[in-house]
Amino acid sequence: xxxxxxxxxxxxxxxxxxxxxxxxxxxxxxxxxxxxxxxxxxxxxxxxxxxxxxxxxxxxxxxxxxxxxxxxxxxxxxxxxxxxxxxxxxxxxxxxxxxxxxxxxxxxxxxxxxxxxxxxxxxxxxxxxxxxxxxxxxxxxxxxxxxxxxxxxxxxxxxxxxxxxxxxxxxxxxxxxxxxxxxxxxxxxxxxxxxxxxxxxxxxxxxxxxxxxxxxxxxxxxxxxxxxxxxxxxxxxxxxxxxxxxxxxxxxxxxxxxxxxxxxxxxxxxxxxxxxxxxxxxxxxxxxxxxxxxxxxxxxxxxxxxxxxxxxxxxxxxxxxxxxxxxxxxxxxxxxxxxxxxxxxxxxxxxxxxxxxxxxxxxxxxxxxxxxxxxxxxxxxxxxxxxxxxxxxxxxxxxxxxxxxxxxxxxxxxxxxxxxxxxxxxxxxxxxxxxxxxxxxxxxxxxxxxxxxxxxxxxxxxxxxxxxxxxxxxxxxxxxxxxxxxxxxxxxxxxxxxxxxxxxxxxxxxxxxxxxxxxxxxxxxxxxxxxxxxxxxxxxxxxxxxxxxxxxxxxxxxxxxxxxx
Amino acid sequence: xxxxxxxxxxxxxxxxxxxxxxxxxxxxxxxxxxxxxxxxxxxxxxxxxxxxxxxxxxxxxxxxxxxxxxxxxxxxxxxxxxxxxxxxxxxxxxxxxxxxxxxxxxxxxxxxxxxxxxxxxxxxxxxxxxxxxxxxxxxxxxxxxxxxxxxxxxxxxxxxxxxxxxxxxxxxxxxxxxxxxxxxxxxxxxxxxxxxxxxxxxxxxxxxxxxxxxxxxxxxxxxxxxxxxxxxxxxxxxxxxxxxxxxxxxxxxxxxxxxxxxxxxxxxxxxxxxxxxxxxxxxxx
Numbered sequence: 001x002x003x004x005x006x007x008x009x010x011x012x013x014x015x016x017x018x019x020x021x022x023x024x025x026x027x028x029x030x031x032x033x034x035x036x037x038x039x040x041x042x043x044x045x046x047x048x049x050x051x052x053x054x055x056x057x058x059x060x061x062x063x064x065x066x067x068x069x070x071x072x073x074x075x076x077x078x079x080x081x082x083x084x085x086x087x088x089x090x091x092x093x094x095x096x097x098x099x100x101x102x103x104x105x106x107x108x109x110x111x112x113x114x115x116x117x118x119x120x121x122x123x124x125x126x127x128x129x130x131x132x133x134x135x136x137x138x139x140x141x142x143x144x145x146x147x148x149x150x151x152x153x154x155x156x157x158x159x160x161x162x163x164x165x166x167x168x169x170x171x172x173x174x175x176x177x178x179x180x181x182x183x184x185x186x187x188x189x190x191x192x193x194x195x196x197x198x199x200x201x202x203x204x205x206x207x208x209x210x211x212x213x214x215x216x217x218x219x220x221x222x223x224x225x226x227x228x229x230x231x232x233x234x235x236x237x238x239x240x241x242x243x244x245x246x247x248x249x250x251x252x253x254x255x256x257x258x259x260x261x262x263x264x265x266x267x268x269x270x271x272x273x274x275x276x277x278x279x280x281x282x283x284x285x286x287x288x289x290x291x292x293x294x295x296x297x298x299x300x301x302x303x304x305x306x307x308x309x310x311x312x313x314x315x316x317x318x319x320x321x322x323x324x325x326x327x328x329x330x331x332x333x334x335x336x337x338x339x340x341x342x343x344x345x346x347x348x349x350x351x352x353x354x355x356x357x358x359x360x361x362x363x364x365x366x367x368x369x370x371x372x373x374x375x376x377x378x379x380x381x382x383x384x385x386x387x388x389x390x391x392x393x394x395x396x397x398x399x400x401x402x403x404x405x406x407x408x409x410x411x412x413x414x415x416x417x418x419x420x421x422x423x424x425x426x427x428x429x430x431x432x433x434x435x436x437x438x439x440x441x442x443x444x445x446x447x448x449x450x451x452x453x454x455x456x457x458x459x460x461x462x463x464x465x466x467x468x469x470x471x472x473x474x475x476x477x478x479x480x481x482x483x484x485x486x487x488x489x490x491x492x493x494x495x496x497x498x499x500x501x502x503x504x505x506x507x508x509x510x511x512x513x514x515x516x517x518x519x520x521x522x523x524x525x526x527x528x529x530x531x532x533x534x535x536x537x538x539x540x541x542x543x544x545x546x547x548x549x550x551x552x553x554x555x556x557x558x559x560x561x562x563x564x565x
Numbered sequence: 566x567x568x569x570x571x572x573x574x575x576x577x578x579x580x581x582x583x584x585x586x587x588x589x590x591x592x593x594x595x596x597x598x599x600x601x602x603x604x605x606x607x608x609x610x611x612x613x614x615x616x617x618x619x620x621x622x623x624x625x626x627x628x629x630x631x632x633x634x635x636x637x638x639x640x641x642x643x644x645x646x647x648x649x650x651x652x653x654x655x656x657x658x659x660x661x662x663x664x665x666x667x668x669x670x671x672x673x674x675x676x677x678x679x680x681x682x683x684x685x686x687x688x689x690x691x692x693x694x695x696x697x698x699x700x701x702x703x704x705x706x707x708x709x710x711x712x713x714x715x716x717x718x719x720x721x722x723x724x725x726x727x728x729x730x731x732x733x734x735x736x737x738x739x740x741x742x743x744x745x746x747x748x749x750x751x752x753x754x755x756x757x758x759x760x761x762x763x764x765x766x767x768x769x770x771x772x773x774x775x776x777x778x779x780x781x782x783x784x785x786x787x788x789x790x791x792x793x794x795x796x797x798x799x800x801x802x803x804x805x806x807x808x809x810x811x812x813x814x815x816x817x818x819x820x821x822x823x824x825x826x827x828x829x830x831x832x833x834x835x836x837x838x839x840x841x842x843x844x845x846x847x848x849x850x
Contacts, residue, residue, distance in 0.1 A: 301741055309719070310710065311717075343755065346752060347755075
């Protein structure tokens with residue numbers, strides 16, 4: 001590695017750190033429910049060694065009844081120990097993972113490009129461009145600046161692949177990659193499928209360059225040790241709940257608007273009967289064959305391809321929490337570069353390393369394609385940094401092409417590309433750092449923090465504080481922002497269920513349960529927190545509303561009321 | 566051999582276009598009956614025009630036969646061939662125009678041909694937006710967005726925006742099984758620098774992307790012969806040049822299943838869906 005490369009990479013790391021750490025706890029303003037659940041569980045582990053349900057050092061965190069993989073919680077423990085329980089400490093592991101991934105991308109790309117004869121002379125340049133591209137990537141920044149487990153998974157995946165490729169000549173790194181591939185079972189749900197596929201592909205593609213058999217044996221011993229730890233999770237009914245609630249074959253109740261396949265099949269079968277084609281109906285719409293049925297597979301394939309949709313990648317992504325307002329996951333100026341990089345690789349640079357990048361792109365959407373809500377930016381974030389690698393290749397090829405042209409053409413071309421990038425990037429940064437806190441404030445749930453602070457001030461004036469479960473997952477927000485002592489909380493019974501509609505949880509004066517405003521006890525003074533944004537409303541028209549909390553976009557978030565006493 | 570294949574294709578096209586022509590889709594206006602008949606005839610002729618066009622352009626009978634086969638079985642082409650469709654009828658004239666275009670070398674003759682084509686198009690497709698209104702193009706991003714929307718896998722394989730004018734909701738422009746061949750064919754065309762083959766696509770795509778009726782751009786139907794040609798290129802390069810017979814057998818079995826499934830939806834479910842939506846259909850087809 002030469003000095004110039006090192007200095008430039010240092011500048012990229014500085015930029016990546018700045019973009020990830022600046023205003024980390026305040027933009028996005030407020031934590032969403034997964035973040036508070038992660039943060040409080042880490043806090044609880046730090047103080048008691050148990051999660052909010054009382055499980056000792058669990059390998060699966062029940063959390064909000066979505067049974068989260070444990071890695072993020074555990075890496076958040078030191079951060080919470082150092083900076084106390086707050087937005088910054090909860091998000092710091094993700095930001096830190098993001099910065100490290102930017103560095104590793106440079107090393108990964110350098111190693112890959114060295115093996116492609118057509119690009120070898122540009123290895124350093126391409127590694128820097130790809131790394132820079134990831135440093136400013138809207139997709140990567142979005143999840144590096146919030147507590148999303150998947151961002152840790154991106155880091156572990158890049159670590160595993162990079163150490164494997166370098167490990168072909170260095171046995172220690174080879175064994176280290178086994179550790180990372182194993183660790184990925186505990187980082188994020190989709191990594192549990194993608195990571196083994198990537199590992200198998202690497203073994204198949206590089207089987208001629210692998211170290212001696214003894215090290216391959218050690219590799220699998222390490223990997224199998226982690227896999228053995230994963231088997232109980234795989235087999236447990238609780239952890240499978242997430243899959244059964246999200247898979248497209250048996251949709252759960254979360255999204256009632258989804259028509260499940262069984263209903264569709266029944267409709268079609270009755271049409272077949274009406275037309276006198278019972279047998280055809282048994283073949284084409286058979287709910288017993290739901291997993292192998294052509295219609296189901298077609299749905300899965302449609303979901304799979306939706307992850308490469310232009311609208312999803314470049315224009316509007318998916319849920320508002322997953323992108324900056326008015327922006328997609330990748331820069332639109334990257335599109336021609338990605339295509340250029342892809343075509344060039346397919347035509348002139350296809351070897352086992354570049355083919356592996358293509359496999360990486362193809363594998364990642366697989367788990368997401370059999371789940372509802374596809375395309376999904378979180379479940380597929382481990383596709384990074386492949387797009388940045390392709391755009392890096394594309395950009396260097398374009399620059400090389402321009403350098404062969406006349407000075408005028410070269411200067412004009414370079415100026416045009418630079419202006420396009422500057423406009424696109426600055427627009428993104430403006431949208432993210434300025435508009436997120438206004439346009440997406442209702443999604444980032446900043447109002448919950450304000451509500452907790454208000455109830456803390458008011459609670460002494462009341463006998464009880466009732467918080468409606470319609471305030472989506474209120475328990476974790478109140479635990480997090482009050483920093484309620486985990487020892488005390490577990491002594492009071494801990495969390496009974498993290499489900500969205502559960503109304504049995506309570507601590508201190510707070511009770512998280514549904515209430516009927518007109519039938520509340522009159523001999524007690526009760527503070528009520530609820531919302532009229534979801535039906536049925538928590539408060540009737542004549543309720544004694546004492547406070548309203550607004551989102552930054554001016555919409556009504558939460559209401560405080562008193563009972564008639 | 567090729568004549569047997571062409572004969573088989575002809576029989577298939579004849580059966581698939583004329584079987585229950587007056588009842589599937591349900592006929593709501595008796596006057597349409599004769600128009601459906603002409604549509605079916607022009608649709609079948611288009612398949613054979615494509616065969617001749619590809620054979621003349623590439624000088625390769627196998628790719629020409631494959632293109633004709635893909636075109637004959639494409640769900641969208643089949644659906645449009647069974648209704649009174651301006652787009653389907655005009656496709657015949659477009660292919661005829663392309664055939665003459667490659668046969669002529671004289672600039673003046675080509676110019677006259679071009680004018681004649683537009684005049685024919687005016688009469689065969691009077692509703693085509695270029696004869697009535699200005700294009701819609703507010704922003705370059707919208708242009709790119711529309712382009713990708715039309716070419717999206719969702720549109721090509723899974724969703725059919727033509728339900729109100731003859732299309733089965735459950736099947737897109739083509740069968741999913743053709744997806745890898747489409748990609749491979751496209752790469753092969755790029756690799757062999759046969760860009761000329763796809764030049765007409767640029768015009769068709771532009772026409773569809775800026776169409777005032779986007780996303781229901783009927784003009785996009787003109788792309789079907791070029792999709793068929795690209796897929797045929799992919800099949801030819803993958804199958805007829807060195808892939809195991811076992812793969813060919815699996816492919817044949819699966820594509821047969823997919824075609825039968827399409828017919829199942831088309832002949833059994835589509836008529837019932839259309840009848841239950843009769844009140845919402847503005848123009849009978």
